[in-house]
Amino acid sequence: AQTVTQSQPEMSVQEAETVTLSCTYDTSESDYYLFWYKQPPSRQMILVIRQEAYKQQNATENRFSVNFQKAAKSFSLKISDSQLGDAAMYFCAYRSYKIGNQFYFGTGTSLTVIP
Amino acid sequence: KAGVTQTPRYLIKTRGQQVTLSCSPISGHRSVSWYQQTPGQGLQFLFEYFSETQRNKGNFPGRFSGRQFSNSRSEMNVSTLELGDSALYLCASSLGAGVNTEAFFGQGTRLTVV
Numbered sequence: 339a340q341t342v343t344q345s346q347p348e349m350s351v352q353e354a355e356t357v358t359l360s361c362t363y364d365t366s367e368s369d370y371y372l373f374w375y376k377q378p379p380s381r382q383m384i385l386v387i388r389q390e391a392y393k394q395q396n397a398t399e400n401r402f403s404v405n406f407q408k409a410a411k412s413f414s415l416k417i418s419d420s421q422l423g424d425a426a427m428y429f430c431a432y433r434s435y436k437i438g439n440q441f442y443f444g445t446g447t448s449l450t451v452i453p
Numbered sequence: 454k455a456g457v458t459q460t461p462r463y464l465i466k467t468r469g470q471q472v473t474l475s476c477s478p479i480s481g482h483r484s485v486s487w488y489q490q491t492p493g494q495g496l497q498f499l500f501e502y503f504s505e506t507q508r509n510k511g512n513f514p515g516r517f518s519g520r521q522f523s524n525s526r527s528e529m530n531v532s533t534l535e536l537g538d539s540a541l542y543l544c545a546s547s548l549g550a551g552v553n554t555e556a557f558f559g560q561g562t563r564l565t566v567v
Binding site for chain 2: 445
């Protein structure tokens with residue numbers, strides 16, 4: 339099974355500041371997708387950003403961007419200008435054709451935003 | 454456009470009973486996947502259905518089963534409930550079956566086994 343590791347169980351950031359969440363993964367494949375999902379207290383998983391492994395350019399969605407290092411198998415999420423609404427659990431996930439359609443999730447990082 | 458609807462939102466069952474959870478995907482979506490979320494094991498894949506066919510199954514005992522109907526609605530069933538089955542069960546729907554299609558999650562069903 340694929341392994342996705344999030345080594346930071348908890349993180350905190352001051353409102354308007356920048357925070358980076360870490361994720362590493364283990365795979366022998368060259369073509370796959372990586373995702374960051376946000377799970378607020380409402381429990382619904384919301385897609386934040388995704389990266390296709392064959393694309394070298396890092397994905398960006400408004401205040402959210404990733405640092406994708408394929409050789410290092412690292413996929414970190416940077417949140418700029420943090421807002422109170424960013425407080426949630428963040429999950430890194432992996433998906434590829436060869437292992438079926440399912441997501442492999444990391445254990446999550448709980449992000450607290452301090453006003 | 455309505456999102457993914459899971460019912461019921463909360464459920465309390467007694468050990469040994471069985472339970473059925475329902476997931477209505479976004480209109481037009483044909484793929485439905487189920488995940489179990491627990492504090493100890495995190496998010497684990499249960500199964501995936503596409504056009505009424507199970508395409509993939511996770512590493513769960515046979516007590517866990519599912520099905521998908523012609524309208525793409527899906528149900529999962531857990532028989533002979535154990536305390537360890539207490540979890541949040543999440544359903545995700547996608548337009549297609551490819552890994553490049555976006556998955557939309559429901560708010561889950563919180564199952565408590567006592």
